[in-house]
Amino acid sequence: MVAQQIEAGIHRMTFNDLNACWALDHRCFEDGEAYDRETFRYLLSSPYSVSYKIISGRGIMLGFIVGLIERDGTGHVIALGVAPECRRRGYGHWLMECIEDGFRTHDVRTTRLEVRTTNTGAQRLYMKLGYIIVERMSNYYSNGDDGFLMVKAIGDMSPPEDPSQINGIEKKRK
Numbered sequence: 001m002v003a004q005q006i007e008a009g010i011h012r013m014t015f016n017d018l019n020a021c022w023a024l025d026h027r028c029f030e031d032g033e034a035y036d037r038e039t040f041r042y043l044l045s046s047p048y049s050v051s052y053k054i055i056s057g058r059g060i061m062l063g064f065i066v067g068l069i070e071r072d073g074t075g076h077v078i079a080l081g082v083a084p085e086c087r088r089r090g091y092g093h094w095l096m097e098c099i100e101d102g103f104r105t106h107d108v109r110t111t112r113l114e115v116r117t118t119n120t121g122a123q124r125l126y127m128k129l130g131y132i133i134v135e136r137m138s139n140y141y142s143n144g145d146d147g148f149l150m151v152k153a154i155g156d157m158s159p160p161e162d163p164s165q166i167n168g169i170e171k172k173r174k
């Protein structure tokens with residue numbers, strides 16, 4: 001564990017974190033890519049939410065991850081962000097490992113996420129964690145950007161060979 005992780009703590013994120021999470025998302029996703037408050041309200045109040053935050057020793061949110069257990073049983077990583085001044089300290093990796101553990105406690109066997117084809121930094125993080133690209137989704141984002149669908153088996157099963165088995169992609173980042 002790196003030194004910064006010892007100083008900061010990781011905790012379950014709840015509806016009470018709505019404003020801090022929304023504000024940090026806006027710092028992480030500029031140029032209109034951030035989710036609106038209503039989307040976070042929906043995500044954090046869902047009984048299927050599996051979400052975590054990293055909090056500094058001073059109580060500041062440094063990173064967050066929001067996931068949902070979808071109807072098809074996959075664990076869907078919907079939003080991940082680390083404060084710009086805190087990047088490359090292992091926080092993103094830490095949040096991803098934590099959400100995978102959280103999904104496992106609900107018997108989730110496969111996780112999935114979407115990432116812009118241009119977001120090579122995030123892709124590298126996901127690949128390090130064992131995610132593989134299974135589909136390129138043309139025009140996936142509302143500004144016309146393409147996305148990659150990435151999946152990982154976190155239980156005994158392999159990821160589905162047919163990506164069309166993975167449905168329920170409801171929450172697109174704009």
Ligand SMILES: CC(C)(COP(=O)(O)OP(=O)(O)OC[C@H]1O[C@@H](n2cnc3c(N)ncnc32)[C@H](O)[C@@H]1OP(=O)(O)O)[C@@H](O)C(=O)NCCC(=O)NCCS
Pocket residue numbers: 028029080081082083086087088089090091092093094114115116119120121122124125126128
């Ligand atoms: C993507 C993001 C969450 C990564 O968070 P982070 O805390 O900086 O990531 P980590 O420190 O855990 O990185 C782990 C590894 O991932 C890779 N990685 C992460 N960011 C990278 C970058 N910008 N460029 C290249 N590799 C990167 C590296 O291999 C890194 O290991 P290293 O630092 O030892 O080389 C963060 O950059 C962020 O919030 N970006 C804006 C929001 C975003 O793009 N979210 C993901 C949307 S799908």
